[in-house]
Amino acid sequence: KTGTFDFLGFTHYVSESRNGKFRVKRKTSRKKLQKKSREIHAQIKKERHKEISVQVKKLNEILVGYYHYYGLTDNSRSIGLFYREVEKTLYKWLNRRSQKKSYTWEGFREMMKQHPLAKPKIYVSIYA
Numbered sequence: 001k002t003g004t005f006d007f008l009g010f011t012h013y014v015s016e017s018r019n020g021k022f023r024v025k026r027k028t029s030r031k032k033l034q035k036k037s038r039e040i041h042a043q044i045k046k047e048r049h050k051e052i053s054v055q056v057k058k059l060n061e062i063l064v065g066y067y068h069y070y071g072l073t074d075n076s077r078s079i080g081l082f083y084r085e086v087e088k089t090l091y092k093w094l095n096r097r098s099q100k101k102s103y104t105w106e107g108f109r110e111m112m113k114q115h116p117l118a119k120p121k122i123y124v125s126i127y128a
Contacts, residue, residue: 006031009070023127028070028078036066037085044093052094056115059086063118071123079120087117 004013010026017023040062047055063086070079095102103111 010072010075015074025074026072026126027075028082033078033082036082037089040086041089044089048093048097052111052115055090056117059090060118067118067121068123071121073122073124073126076120076122079122083117083120087112090117 004011006012006029009029009032011029012024012026014022015025040059043058043062044055047058063083066082067079070082091103091105091108094108
């Protein structure tokens, strides 16, 4: 297997396409994914006392910007992982606000229907 390299926030690697040919694929660099996850964690922690609608609006701005940059062909797994990380972090910090009124995952999902987070989306198809 050939090596990989990081450039512009992506890890570039060689893999097979669906039709069996070799091509360069891209996924979010591990360092950038961890850094952005820490930033999201700090953002949610900083604004944990605000209303949920305000928090989700700010998170959606960050998420959409992230998806626009990292939403490339072959990177859906990484942006999906980032989305789940944001969701888990928000769940954790909302549950820390009160011991009596904490969410179960079912209750959290119901609340998220009223205040949805931006879903991951591939914005750029490199090979189309």
